Every structure is written in C-alpha cells, then in structure tokens.
Amino acid sequence: MSTRNFHALRGLLNDVGAVDQVGIDERVAKFATRSIKKNAKVFGLKLAVTMVDLTTLEGKDTPGKIASLCQKALRPHDATDIPPTAAVCVYPSMVKHAAKHLRGTPVKIASVAAAFPSSQTPLRTRIAEVRAAVADGADEIDMVINRGAFLAGELQLVQDEISAVLEACGDRTLKVILETSELETYDNIRAASFLAMRVLRPGDFIKTSTGKTSANATPGNNQVMLEAIRDHFLATGIEIAMKPAGGIRTAKQALHFLVAVKETLGDAWLTNTRYRFGASALLNDLVRQLVKEKTGAYQAPYTFSESSSAY
Amino acid sequence: MPVKKSTCPAARELLFGDLWEYDPAPESAPAFIEPRYGLFINGKFVAPKTKKYFDSISPRNEEKLSEIALAGAADVDAAYQAASAAFTSWSKLPGTERAKYLFRIARLLQDRAREFAVAETLDGGKPITESRDFDVPMAAAHFFYHAGWADKLGYVTPGRKLTPLGVVGQIIPWNFPLLMLAWKLAPALATGNTVVLKPAETTSITALKFASILQDAGLPPGVVNIVTGAGETGAAVVNHPLAAKIAFTGSTEVGKSIQRALAGTGKRLTLELGGKTANIIFEDAPLDQAVEGIINGIFFNQGHVCCAGSRLLVQESVAGQILSKLKIRLKSLRTGDPLDKNTDVGAINSQAQLDRIRELVACGVAEGAELYQPDCELPKKGFYFPPTLFSKVAMSHRIARDEIFGPVLSILTFRTPEEAGEKANNTCYGLSAGVWTDKGSRILKMSAALKAGIVWANSFNKFDPASPFGGYRESGLGREGGKQGLLDYANLIQVP
Numbered sequence: 001m002s003t004r005n006f007h008a009l010r011g012l013l014n015d016v017g018a019v020d021q022v023g024i025d026e027r028v029a030k031f032a033t034r035s036i037k038k039n040a041k042v043f044g045l046k047l048a049v050t051m052v053d054l055t056t057l058e059g060k061d062t063p064g065k066i067a068s069l070c071q072k073a074l075r076p077h078d079a080t081d082i083p084p085t086a087a088v089c090v091y092p093s094m095v096k097h098a099a100k101h102l103r104g105t106p107v108k109i110a111s112v113a114a115a116f117p118s119s120q121t122p123l124r125t126r127i128a129e130v131r132a133a134v135a136d137g138a139d140e141i142d143m144v145i146n147r148g149a150f151l152a153g154e155l156q157l158v159q160d161e162i163s164a165v166l167e168a169c170g171d172r173t174l175k176v177i178l179e180t181s182e183l184e185t186y187d188n189i190r191a192a193s194f195l196a197m198r199v200l201r202p203g204d205f206i207k208t209s210t211g212k213t214s215a216n217a218t219p220g221n222n223q224v225m226l227e228a229i230r231d232h233f234l235a236t237g238i239e240i241a242m243k244p245a246g247g248i249r250t251a252k253q254a255l256h257f258l259v260a261v262k263e264t265l266g267d268a269w270l271t272n273t274r275y276r277f278g279a280s281a282l283l284n285d286l287v288r289q290l291v292k293e294k295t296g297a298y299q300a301p302y303t304f305s306e307s308s309s310a311y
Numbered sequence: 312m313p314v315k316k317s318t319c320p321a322a323r324e325l326l327f328g329d330l331w332e333y334d335p336a337p338e339s340a341p342a343f344i345e346p347r348y349g350l351f352i353n354g355k356f357v358a359p360k361t362k363k364y365f366d367s368i369s370p371r372n373e374e375k376l377s378e379i380a381l382a383g384a385a386d387v388d389a390a391y392q393a394a395s396a397a398f399t400s401w402s403k404l405p406g407t408e409r410a411k412y413l414f415r416i417a418r419l420l421q422d423r424a425r426e427f428a429v430a431e432t433l434d435g436g437k438p439i440t441e442s443r444d445f446d447v448p449m450a451a452a453h454f455f456y457h458a459g460w461a462d463k464l465g466y467v468t469p470g471r472k473l474t475p476l477g478v479v480g481q482i483i484p485w486n487f488p489l490l491m492l493a494w495k496l497a498p499a500l501a502t503g504n505t506v507v508l509k510p511a512e513t514t515s516i517t518a519l520k521f522a523s524i525l526q527d528a529g530l531p532p533g534v535v536n537i538v539t540g541a542g543e544t545g546a547a548v549v550n551h552p553l554a555a556k557i558a559f560t561g562s563t564e565v566g567k568s569i570q571r572a573l574a575g576t577g578k579r580l581t582l583e584l585g586g587k588t589a590n591i592i593f594e595d596a597p598l599d600q601a602v603e604g605i606i607n608g609i610f611f612n613q614g615h616v617c618c619a620g621s622r623l624l625v626q627e628s629v630a631g632q633i634l635s636k637l638k639i640r641l642k643s644l645r646t647g648d649p650l651d652k653n654t655d656v657g658a659i660n661s662q663a664q665l666d667r668i669r670e671l672v673a674c675g676v677a678e679g680a681e682l683y684q685p686d687c688e689l690p691k692k693g694f695y696f697p698p699t700l701f702s703k704v705a706m707s708h709r710i711a712r713d714e715i716f717g718p719v720l721s722i723l724t725f726r727t728p729e730e731a732g733e734k735a736n737n738t739c740y741g742l743s744a745g746v747w748t749d750k751g752s753r754i755l756k757m758s759a760a761l762k763a764g765i766v767w768a769n770s771f772n773k774f775d776p777a778s779p780f781g782g783y784r785e786s787g788l789g790r791e792g793g794k795q796g797l798l799d800y801a802n803l804i805q806v807p
Contacts, residue, residue, distance in 0.1 A: 017599075018595070019599070022600075022769070024600065026603065027603050033444070035653055036333060037334045037335075040331065040332065040333045041334075043331055230325065233325075264643075265325060266325040266642075267329075267330035
C-alpha cells in the first residue's frame with residue numbers, strides 16, 4: 001500500500017468523521033427497547049412488507065422458482081389488505097423471466113449485477129453485465145463495490161467504478177453494496193458510504209451486504225449508514241436511500257430497523273423509495289404477525305414456511 | 312421506471328412527525344404498594360411513636376400512593392437500640408454466613424425485579440425502562456458483588472484485619488432510591504455492621520418494600536432498620552450517640568451541616584454530594600456518539616443525577632455542529648408518562664424540584680444564555696419539564712455554576728485542551744467528568760488534569776459495583792463500590 005493511498009483513507013475519515021463502535025452499539029440497543037404495540041405494530045409490519053426486496057440468489061434458481069417468487073411478491077397472502085412487496089431481487093439471467101410476471105405491476109425488478117458478489121472481474125465485464133440486466137428489463141441494479149481496492153487504499157478507483165456502473169444503469173436505480181462484513185470497521189463503513197453517496201443521484205441506494213458472507217446487515221452497520229445518509233443530506237440536500245440486506249429474518253428485527261430509521265432520518269425515509277429490506281424469509285414472518293394481529297392467534301407453523309425456497 | 316424524486320435543496324430538514332406514532336405502551340405489572348407503611352425496626356413493621364404519617368404522591372400524576380410513617384427522635388432511638396443489640400451477633404457471624412444473606416437478598420430482588428421497577432417509577436417518576444434496565448439490576452448487582460467480599464475480608468489488606476465499625480446511620484437521596492439503598496446497605500452488611508437507614512421523604516416506598524425482602528431472606532432482626540421522615544428525622548439519625556459512622560448521599564448544603572454536626576464526635580463520615588460535571592468534546596471526537604453521550608449524560612433520570620454531565624464544554628471548531636446535532640436528537644427524545652415503555656425523559660421528582668429547575672432556567676434566560684426546547688406535549692397532571700439546552704453560556708452564569716439537578720444542559724465552548732481543563736476544574740465540585748476524543752493520549756492527559764473522582768472516556772454514566780464512585784472538593788469524601796468503598800465501612804487493625 002502506498003503512503004499516498006493511506007493518506008487518502010485517513011483524509012476521507014478526517015473529512016467525514018470517525019465512528020465509535022461502543023457508542024453505536026449502545027445507541028442501537030436502545031432502539032430494541034422501543035415497544036411497538038397495536039396500531040403502531042400493524043402500521044410498521046405493513047410498511048415493512050412494502051419495503052421487502054424479495055430475494056432469491058441461488059445457483060439453482062429456475063424460471064419456475066422465479067415465477068412463484070413473483071406471485072408471492074405481488075400477493076404475499078390471501079388476505080387482501082396485505083400489500084405487495086417493493087421488488088423481487090434476482091440474478092441477471094433471471095430478469096427476463098421475472099419481467100414476464102411483473103411488467104405493468106407495482107413490483108419492481110431488481111437485479112444484482114457487476115460480478116456479484118465478489119466484483120472480482122474486469123470492469124468492462126461488469127459493465128456489460130449491468131447493461132444486459134437493464135436491457136432485459138431490470139428497474140434496479142444492485143452492485144457491490146470493489147472491496148479489494150478499498151482496503152488497498154485505492155479510493156478513487158472504487159469511486160470511479162461506481163460512477164461507471166451508474167452510467168451503465170441509465171435512468172435505473174442503483175444500489176451500491178458496501179459488503180460491510182468485509183470492510184469490518186464502522187469507520188470503514190462510514191467512509192465507504194460517503195465514497196458512494198458522493199457520486200450517487202437522489203433516490204439511489206447504499207446497501208449493507210450481499211448476503212453471501214458470514215455476517216450481513218446488523219443494527220450497528222445499518223445505523224452507521226443511516227447517520228451517513230443523514231449527514232450527507234444535511235450537507236448537500238441529496239436524499240440517498242438505504243437497504244440493509246441479509247440476516248433480517250423476523251418481524252421484530254425489521255421493526256427495530258424501522259425504529260432506527262424513524263428516529264435517525266425521520267418520516268421522509270419511512271417509505272419504500274427510501275428504505276428497503278433485502279430479505280426472503282422475513283416476508284412470511286411479517287405476514288404471520290399481521291395475521292396474528294388480525295385473528296389474535298398465531299397460525300400453525302406450517303401455514304407460513306420459514307424457507308423462501310418454498311415460496 | 313423507478314420514480315426519481317427531485318430534491319429541494321432549500322428544505323434540508325428532517326421531519327420527526329407522527330407518520331408512525333408509537334401507541335401507548337404502559338407497563339401493566341402491579342407494584343403491590345401498601346396503603347400505609349410503618350417503620351421497619353427490629354425486623355418488624357411498627358407504628359411510629361409520633362403517631363404521624365405523611366402522604367407519598369406519584370410525581371407522574373400527583374396521585375397519592377401511600378402513607379408513610381414519620382419517625383421522631385424516640386423512633387430513631389428505638390432503631391439504633393435494635394441495631395446495636397443485633398450488632399453483637401451479626402458482627403461475629405462468619406463472613407461465609409453473611410455472604411449467604413447477601414446472595415439471598417440479591418436473588419429475591421431479582422425475582423421481584425418487575426414489581427420493584429414499577430414501584431420505583433411510580434414513586435420517583437423515572438422512566439420504566441431505566442428502573443427496569445438500570446436501577447433494579449444494578450441494585451441486585453451490588454448485593455451480589457458484596458456477597459463475594461463478605462468471606463474474603465481477611466485478604467483485602469494483607470497484614471491488617473478488617474473489623475466492622477458498629478451501627479451505621481445511612482441517609483439516601485430521592486434520585487435513585489433503591490440503588491442508593493443497595494450502595495449503602497451491601498458494603499455495610501458485608502463488613503459486619505448493622506444499619507439505621509433513612510430514605511428520602513419523597514421516595515420511601517421501594518426501601519419499605521425492600522424490608523419485606525429482608526424478612527423473606529431471614530435477615531436477623533435489627534441488622535437493618537428503616538426509619539422514614541424528612542430533615543428532622545435525618546438529623547436524629549446523624550446525631551444519635553450510638554452511630555459509629557454516617558454515610559450520606561444528597562446535597563452539598565446538607566452534607567456540610569452533617570460534617571459540622573459530626574466534628575469532634577469521633578464518628579466516621581462519608582459524603583456523596585453534588586456536582587457540576589464537565590463533559591468535554593474535542594473536535595476529533597466521534598460526534599454522533601458524543602451527542603448520544605451528552606444526551607445520556609444530562610437527560611438520564613431527568614438529570615436527577617449527581618454526576619450528570621450538566622456542563623458541556625465543546626471545542627469551538629465543532630460547537631455549531633454539536634449544537635445542531637443535539638437539536639435534531641432532541642426531536643426524537645420522548646418526554647412524558649414514565650410508566651410508558653417508550654418514554655425517555657420522565658417526571659420531575661417533586662414540585663419543589665420542579666420549582667427549582669424553573670427558577671434556574673428563568674435565571675439562565677435572564678442572564679442572556681440562548682434557550683432551546685423541542686416542541687413536546689407534556690402531560691397535564693404531574694411534574695414535567697421539557698429537555699432544555701442553553702447555548703452561549705459563560706462561566707460567570709449561574710446556570711454554569713449551580714447544580715440544577717434537572718434536564719437542563721449548559722453549553723460552553725473552549726479553544727485548547729488547556730482551556731478545557733481550566734474551565735472544567737473551575738467549579739467547587741469534583742465528582743465526575745467526560746472526555747470525548749479519538750486520540751488516546753489526550754484521554755490520559757486530560758484525565759490526569761481533571762479534578763474529578765471519576766473520568767469517563769468516550770462514554771458517560773457507566774457504573775459497576777467493582778468501580779469506586781465518589782468525588783472530592785465539595786462533591787464529598789469517601790468512595791462507594793469496589794475495594795475502596797468496602798474499606799470505608801471497616802476499621803483496619805494491625806495484625807501482630
């Protein structure tokens with residue numbers, strides 16, 4: 001690592017400010033003590049349903065699997081008052097299959113692209129993949145940053161690559177995955193958030209994880225990124241959206257993430273154009289809780305499967 | 312096509328509105344408060360010889376909770392006689408046996424944690440989340456910790472033996488009624504003393520409920536006696552000839568009068584008094600976490616904390632940023648019914664305290680400091696005060712010098728580390744301080760320069776039974792907790 005690059009990271013941190021890990025962890029522990037009951041719970045659960053990017057990212061995905069996933073996204077439950085999800089999130093090769101079911105519906109098609117999840121291919125290959133996904137009908141592109149370059153201190157390269165992918169997206173929404181578990185420290189997560197946000201357009205996302213590493217979205221890294229979004233908004237007026245992904249399986253977790261949004265960014269971010277959950281199993285737990293709120297009783301466990309492969 | 316919202320750079324404000332308002336979430340567990348409490352003397356509840364009772368009201372809604380016995384000099388004397396009689400056998404009990412009682416007390420308190428938390432909130436006005444997550448668990452932790460000491464007293468000071476002092480008179484304040492009781496009782500009992508304890512007159516209920524735990528634990532009669540009342544009862548506790556030591560937590564003014572009263576009597580004394588803690592924010596600090604620390608430092612327990620970070624010292628270069636972050640943070644701080652699980656700032660303990668806070672805030676405005684209070688709807692009944700920031704405060708202002716003991720923060724600025732230390736130490740108090748910086752060496756340098764019993768680094772209001780707590784100058788003398796706290800309840804005898 002060259003000295004100059006080291007200074008680049010140090011300089012960025014000096015610019016955007018450091019994060020204290022103990023303090024962040026204490027802050028998010030407080031969100032988990034909020035008691036969400038009755039109408040507030042129903043509102044929160046429904047809001048969370050509308051924010052789900054219903055995801056399948058498996059080697060064994062088939063057009064058939066995508067078809068049932070799309071149906072689930074459009075109509076998560078036979079109760080008609082449960083809204084559709086925000087989007088489905090699939091690999092680029094599955095975009096055209098998803099498009100058959102979702103074109104003309106409110107559910108968007110998100111595609112991971114740009115050598116997901118490693119990003120370890122030549123840039124031109126990644127760009128070509130993004131263009132292909134867009135051409136097949138993807139509304140939103142989820143890319144992952146070049147962590148190798150970031151950790152080597154090549155910050156300009158990381159940012160330039162984000163810009164290049166952004167250009168390939170055209171008018172489609174871009175979600176920039178930081179892969180927080182590989183950046184490891186909250187300082188790095190904050191720095192990488194700013195690196196991305198400074199080239200993004202209003203309404204583009206920063207996103208925690210690919211879901212392909214051992215640790216994914218946590219209340220802590222969600223909070224660091226929400227505070228980065230807040231500071232960037234207050235400094236520039238640009239509203240960046242946020243997507244925690246991976247590891248959010250229960251309705252209770254989702255509500256605590258939403259409490260963090262409410263108390264950090266306020267009401268304007270409590271909408272699926274500003275906040276999403278990258279999740280699969282979460283949807284059924286949200287539905288389970290909504291049905292429980294309505295009927296007063298939990299339904300049998302087999303009523304809502306835990307596994308998203310059974311959607 | 313995704314909708315791209317156009318932004319309006321003019322309106323860079325965050326809206327903390329009611330789009331997703333939390334429904335009321337009141338804690339519903341019963342507190343089991345008796346309609347009337349006697350005095351707890353010699354293991355039994357007895358009627359006061361004064362035949363007088365006073366009302367205990369809830370600051371939450373000004374409703375009467377119970378009637379509390381008013382102890383006169385004769386009652387206090389009875390308590391001391393009982394404690395003195397119990398001392399003979401209690402002090403001779405092997406440490407392992409005393410430890411068993413302390414363990415039992417801690418476990419019984421844990422078993423009834425929810426009930427005690429609700430009672431503490433009803434009686435004192437603190438948010439239920441604080442009594443549930445801090446006061447009651449910490450009180451139990453102090454009994455557990457000191458149970459561990461009871462059988463190891465022979466090893467605390469090599470070459471010297473710890474012996475108990477005798478009957479200890481203890482007077483505790485209204486801000487952490489149960490926790491202060493634990494801080495006082497646990498080390499006294501572990502070292503083999505017996506106790507006459509007086510809770511504050513506005514918050515006697517959890518101490519009296521605690522007496523039932525002592526009964527359930529089978530603690531021998533007379534080892535702990537609880538007398539209730541106001542200043543006169545306190546004076547009787549202080550001046551009783553059988554007292555070997557007085558331990559007091561409360562205001563500096565009363566502490567001074569106790570010290571005068573005890574001069575020349577040979578009684579030991581520990582005092583834990585007021586403070587005007589400086590919380591120092593350097594420009595390289597992690598600002599958002601510092602803001603959380605500031606909020607926790609001053610609004611924890613409505614600022615009714617002797618070590619509350621009531622004087623914020625911010626480096627000038629980040630003062631504007633800190634102030635605007637604080638204002639944003641205050642918008643999501645919830646003030647209201649302390650029994651609601653989503654309340655962050657509860658009720659002020661009493662009308663008298665509310666009046667004092669109002670007076671000092673009016674004084675701050677009159678002296679020219681800039682006041683900020685968020686829009687918040689306060690309950691109509693009960694004692695409430697909104698979280699308050701004062702910026703542009705100077706060292707000469709009264710709000711920078713007097714302890715307010717309420718949710719009111721005075722913000723001052725500094726330019727260099729030396730100036731920060733100078734301003735922080737420019738007070739008659741010396742209880743605690745906070746230092747926020749990313750630079751480790753500066754933490755060490757500042758903590759040496761600050762005249763305070765406790766210095767928190769990049770954190771605030773951290774407590775642990777193993778960590779001695781106490782101040783110097785007009786913040787008191789002696790320590791509570793840890794080995795140092797233990798030694799304040801014992802004589803050291805040279806072993807030949």
